[in-house]
Amino acid sequence: MPSKKKKTFPFERVLITGGAGFIGSHLCDRLLGDGVQVEIIDDLSTGSIRNVEHLRRNKNFDVTIASILDEAKLAECVDRADAVIHMAAAVGVRLIVENPVRTIETNLNGTENVLRASFKKKRPVLVASTSEVYGKRQDVPFREDDDLILGASRRPRWAYACSKLMDEFLALAHWRENKMPVVIARLFNTVGPRQTGMYGMVIPRLTAQALAGQPLTIYGDGLQTRTFCHVTDAVEGLVSLLSDEKIYGAVYNLGGVGEISIRDLATLIIKKTRSKSKLQFIPFEKAYDGDFEDMQRRVPDLTRINAATGYWPKRSIEKIIEDVIAFQRGKRPSK
Numbered sequence: 001m002p003s004k005k006k007k008t009f010p011f012e013r014v015l016i017t018g019g020a021g022f023i024g025s026h027l028c029d030r031l032l033g034d035g036v037q038v039e040i041i042d043d044l045s046t047g048s049i050r051n052v053e054h055l056r057r058n059k060n061f062d063v064t065i066a067s068i069l070d071e072a073k074l075a076e077c078v079d080r081a082d083a084v085i086h087m088a089a090a091v092g093v094r095l096i097v098e099n100p101v102r103t104i105e106t107n108l109n110g111t112e113n114v115l116r117a118s119f120k121k122k123r124p125v126l127v128a129s130t131s132e133v134y135g136k137r138q139d140v141p142f143r144e145d146d147d148l149i150l151g152a153s154r155r156p157r158w159a160y161a162c163s164k165l166m167d168e169f170l171a172l173a174h175w176r177e178n179k180m181p182v183v184i185a186r187l188f189n190t191v192g193p194r195q196t197g198m199y200g201m202v203i204p205r206l207t208a209q210a211l212a213g214q215p216l217t218i219y220g221d222g223l224q225t226r227t228f229c230h231v232t233d234a235v236e237g238l239v240s241l242l243s244d245e246k247i248y249g250a251v252y253n254l255g256g257v258g259e260i261s262i263r264d265l266a267t268l269i270i271k272k273t274r275s276k277s278k279l280q281f282i283p284f285e286k287a288y289d290g291d292f293e294d295m296q297r298r299v300p301d302l303t304r305i306n307a308a309t310g311y312w313p314k315r316s317i318e319k320i321i322e323d324v325i326a327f328q329r330g331k332r333p334s335k
């Protein structure tokens with residue numbers, strides 16, 4: 001499906017929560033490049049100031065190092081902005097499994113704070129959600145109004161999906177009850193330069209292993225599939241969703257096209273890096289703990305976002321891997 005519609009960005013100053021993170025920092029690049037003033041609020045828990053170091057001299061760029069759990073600091077930042085892009089969250093499978101309390105508190109209380117502060121000042125908000133909310137469904141592609149199948153609460157992995165799902169409910173509740181302008185992006189696996197493998201992101205982790213000549217560790221049998229999206233495409237999608245108030249009040253899948261198994265992904269990474277590394281399969285119980293449960297497939301249906309904004313991803317899985325390799329070869333992965 002080709003991209004047709006393109007809207008000019010209607011805001012002069014945007015607050016990006018989690019703006020020192022992987023996707024947030026690319027959003028900064030994109031909006032500053034268009035002459036938009038950008039402020040970020042970030043506690044640098046999984047993000048890094050190195051991700052935005054190159055922007056520090058830009059007069060249109062401001063940084064507040066604080067948590068979105070600090071309501072007073074957050075409110076000051078929201079006051080200064082015309083719109084908010086809410087990216088800050090506890091992210092990454094490893095972090096979620098190892099720090100479930102932090103995950104839940106950041107994602108629930110943080111989003112509650114962002115929405116409350118934005119509501120007070122009548123600021124439009126884009127909330128970043130996740131394809132994890134589809135849970136264990138296997139009947140791909142996933143559509144936004146599909147029923148969701150989540151795992152048991154004794155498995156910490158599902159805390160991420162549930163907390164993000166509550167963020168969606170809360171944002172939509174503000175839309176319905178308070179006529180607050182909100183829009184929700186359900187991001188599917190987003191990849192590119194600056195992403196770190198430290199918290200369980202598969203492509204930067206496998207690429208780093210291949211470049212180091214280490215075995216590429218695959219959790220489970222590697223037949224689980226994912227659909228990856230280049231961060232540059234994802235950022236275009238986010239900007240286009242915020243650009244048109246007429247399409248607010250809804251959830252939009254935002255991701256790539258082309259499903260690939262983790263085993264094929266690892267083989268492709270070995271080919272692209274010309275590595276002599278081998279594949280090493282690790283049972284999930286060893287990688288995480290006995291209570292871990294994975295999702296077998298994940299493919300977005302992009303019909304809704306395409307109809308609303310013209311969004312269509314342009315970059316292939318090959319391009320995604322090449323860009324991650326170039327980044328990791330060029331400098332040490334940040335954080």
Ligand SMILES: NC(=O)c1ccc[n+]([C@@H]2O[C@H](COP(=O)([O-])OP(=O)(O)OC[C@H]3O[C@@H](n4cnc5c(N)ncnc54)[C@H](O)[C@@H]3O)[C@@H](O)[C@H]2O)c1
Binds near residue numbers: 042066067069089090
């Ligand atoms: N990368 C993906 O594949 C993907 C997929 C689905 C959804 N998402 C969503 O996109 C958003 C950004 O993810 P990312 O991949 O860039 O991860 P990231 O970890 O790089 O970015 C998250 C940022 O939020 C910051 N942060 C965390 N807690 C905070 C707090 N309490 N106060 C202020 N800042 C805080 C972190 O320091 C980091 O900079 C998240 O909401 C995530 O759930 C990402």
